Structure formats: C-alpha cells, structure tokens
Amino acid sequence: MFFIIIVAIVVLIVLYGMGVFSKPAPCQCCGTELKGTQQIKFGNIHSQFILCKDCENKIHPVIKDYANSNWSYSDFEDYLAWEEETKDERAQFSKTSSYGSYCSVDIDKKRGLFKINMPLIKEGMVFRFADLDDCDIDFRPEEADDGFLNSTVMGNEFIMVELTRPNVRIEEMLTLTACYSAKKKGVFSTKYEYNLSDELYGFIRTFTTCIYLEQEKQNQAYAEESYNIDEIEKALALFMFDSMEDVTEENLKRQRNALIKAFHPDNNESNERYSQKINEAYDLLKSVINK
Numbered sequence: 631m632f633f634i635i636i637v638a639i640v641v642l643i644v645l646y647g648m649g650v651f652s653k654p655a656p657c658q659c660c661g662t663e664l665k666g667t668q669q670i671k672f673g674n675i676h677s678q679f680i681l682c683k684d685c686e687n688k689i690h691p692v693i694k695d696y697a698n699s700n701w702s703y704s705d706f707e708d709y710l711a712w713e714e715e716t717k718d719e720r721a722q723f724s725k726t727s728s729y730g731s732y733c734s735v736d737i738d739k740k741r742g743l744f745k746i747n748m749p750l751i752k753e754g755m756v757f758r759f760a761d762l763d764d765c766d767i768d769f770r771p772e773e774a775d776d777g778f779l780n781s782t783v784m785g786n787e788f789i790m791v792e793l794t795r796p797n798v799r800i801e802e803m804l805t806l807t808a809c810y811s812a813k814k815k816g817v818f819s820t821k822y823e824y825n826l827s828d829e830l831y832g833f834i835r836t837f838t839t840c841i842y843l844e845q846e847k848q849n850q851a852y853a854e855e856s857y858n859i860d861e862i863e864k865a866l867a868l869f870m871f872d873s874m875e876d877v878t879e880e881n882l883k884r885q886r887n888a889l890i891k892a893f894h895p896d897n898n899e900s901n902e903r904y905s906q907k908i909n910e911a912y913d914l915l916k917s918v919i920n921k
C-alpha cells in the first residue's frame with residue numbers, strides 16, 4: 631500500500647513536470663493555442679515566455695542555450711528582426727580562413743562576417759563583425775613543468791564574443807592544433823614565457839584586423855553622415871528658427887518660400903547669392919529632419 635502511494639506521488643510529479651496540469655495558453659510569438667505539454671517555457675527565469683516548438687526552432691542552436699537562460703521576450707523579437715534584416719548579407723558567407731577544430735571560427739574577411747561552429751551542431755551560425763560589442767581571445771596554458779628551463783606545454787584558447795544584436799554572449803574553447811613551448815623567466819623563477827603558435831597568432835591577427843576594418847568602415851560612414859554643427863546653426867539662424875525642434879518639413883518649406891520671395895534674384899543682383907544660401911540651408915535642414 632505504502633509503495634503504491636509513493637509510485638502515485640512520483641507519477642504525479644512527473645506529469646506535473648510535463649505540464650499535463652497546466653492550463654492551455656497561446657504561443658506568445660504565433661498565437662497558436664497550446665496544451666500544457668506543448669508549451670515551451672523559454673527565457674530568463676524572471677521573464678519567461680511561452681513558445682511553441684516551431685517558434686522555438688527559429689532560434690539558431692548555437693545560441694539557444696544562452697537565449698534560454700538570458701532572454702526576455704523582447705530579445706527574442708529583436709533576434710527575429712535581426713535575423714530577417716541580415717539574412718541576405720549573412721547568406722553570402724564564404725570563409726577566407728578557419729581556426730580551431732572542436733569548436734571553430736571561420737572568418738570571411740571580405741564581407742566582415744564570422745561563423746561559430748560548435749560540436750554536434752550541423753551548421754554554424756554566421757555573425758557580423760559590425761554587431762560585435764566585445765571580444766576576448768584568451769590563452770590558458772596547462773601547468774608547465776617546474777623542473778625544466780624549457781618545457782612543452784599544451785594549452786587551450788578560449789574565445790568570447792559578445793554581440794549587440796542578437797543579445798548573445800558566446801564563450802567557447804578553440805582547439806588549435808599547435809603545442810606551445812614555455813621558457814622559465816630565470817633559473818629560480820616560477821614564471822614562464824610562452825611561445826604561442828603561429829596558428830594562434832594568425833587567428834588573433836585575422837580577427838582583430840576584421841574588427842579594425844569594421845571600425846574604419848563605421849567611422850567613415852559616421853564622418854559622411856555627420857553634419858557640421860556650425861553649418862546647422864547658421865542655417866537655423868537664416869531661417870529664424872531657435873533650434874532643430876522648431877523645424878518641420880512644412881514650416882521649413884513655408885519659411886523658404888517667404889525668404890526666396892523677399893530676396894528674389896530678379897529684384898536685386900546681390901540677392902542671387904543669398905537665395906543660393908537659402909536653398910543650401912534648406913537642403914541641409916531637410917536632410918537633418920529626414921535622417
């Protein structure tokens with residue numbers, strides 16, 4: 631009898647865990663009504679949300695673990711938006727170099743993309759250097775043998791990448807094939823100097839070059855986009871606006887017409903230059919509000 635009660639309790643706990651007693655609820659993404667057993671509770675423990683299997687499968691397996699313990703629903707939404715926006719760009723990935731074996735990183739230097747491959751995951755995930763927020767490549771040597779001045783040590787390299795979009799942090803061990811030699815810094819020293827392999831150097835060099843190239847690209851885009859503050863001030867003064875907050879497309883157009891009329895080139899030769907200035911200022915302010 632006692633045994634039967636224990637079994638019954640265990641069965642109830644298992645069924646509860648499977649969600650048999652949970653109320654039906656919709657998938658937050660597609661709205662499909664789900665029975666208790668079909669509900670996947672996803673995301674950060676403080677802001678879990680319910681997904682159906684199909685919607686959960688939209689998350690790439692490379693980032694699923696991180697997403698499952700860190701995301702809120704807005705992170706999930708942002709991921710879907712990012713995925714859509716960058717799909718075509720990332721589909722063009724074609725590797726120019728590859729590092730590591732167990733977990734590996736492929737790089738497409740030309741397009742500014744990198745791909746993280748993980749064991750047991752069929753297809754790696756492609757990210758953009760443009761979305762990289764932080765990155766760290768870390769060499770962790772195994773203990774070198776204290777008894778020798780020179781010894782050969784094996785080590786592991788860890789790569790950590792943090793992205794702004796999608797909200798992801800990945801830390802993986804790269805197994806680059808080379809060994810490393812270590813040299814004691816002095817006979818009585820316990821400190822070693824490590825000679826990193828060409829392969830690791832190659833990886834660090836390529837990765838940092840790509841980050842640098844991406845930064846250059848962004849700086850250039852920023853320089854092209856950014857306006858000369860003085861010019862904006864002058865344009866505002868010309869149009870008699872106090873600040874950009876006063877500028878709307880409508881009142882900008884109205885003010886320009888009034889000024890052009892007042893300083894019409896036909897009335898006065900020196901007005902020609904003035905009306906050109908008005909048009910330049912108009913174009914500038916218009917481009918600022920349309921940005």
Ligand SMILES: [Zn+2]
Pocket residue numbers: 657658659660661662681682683684685686
């Ligand atoms: Zn769904």
